[in-house]
Amino acid sequence: MEENKDLVLEMLVSEDDETGVDIISFVDSPAIEVDFMYFKETQKKFQFKDEEKHLVTGAAMIPNQKIIREDSEGNQFFVFFSEDTIRLCNEMYFKQSKNIGANLDHETPVDNVTVIESWIIEDETNDKAVALGFEGLPKGTWMVTYKVDNADVWAKIKSGEVLGFSVEGMFGQKKSEFNSEDWLRKLIASDDSDDEKVAKLKSKIASL
Secondary structure (H helix, E strand, O other): OOEEEEEEEEEEOOOOOOOEEEEEEEEOOOOEOOOOEEEOOOOOOOOEEEOOOOEEEEEEEOOOOOEEEEOOOOOEEEEEEOHHHHHHHHHHHHHOOOOEEEEEOOOEEEEEEEEEEEEEOOOOOOOHHHHOOOOOOOOOOEEEEEEEOOHHHHHHHHHOOOOEEEEEEEOEEEEOOOOHHHHHHHHHHOOOOOHHHHHHHHHHHHOO
């Protein structure tokens, strides 16, 4: 398999077509399809479980995080979602009333599970996600809380058989200029750059 780090595709959604997040899956291992893309690699494991209320919280989508994909010939490349795209995914998901139901590993539909809370992280330091135990999630991350009234799903959560969320949907795409080295080169060459700013950007790029 060849890895083409120079090929980075930005994933897109629109209110004018059928693109968008269709469902959120409870997953342990990701699956890859041609038309639909499943993104588990971007997600953190569940950090919050309320045993009494059967609530589970996690990140559904994280902005600007490069996710490795593979085409039909085994060639690898990267994709990412912008902060604006994730915000639109969140809005469309609820406008289209897709918050009831889910599936397991993008295969088995499950009922009696409902997204009852959803928010976008606006403050990386003081957001509710931090209070729940999440660390390092950037501004623009889409967080969701599921009410799990399905005994089998809750048992899988408790046992660690499922570890996080994975979005499933149809997405457009365009070639991106998302290039870490170019970002650093331009910043270092700019008049207003300083060592602290460069160091912070290097750290952020290293996490992508």
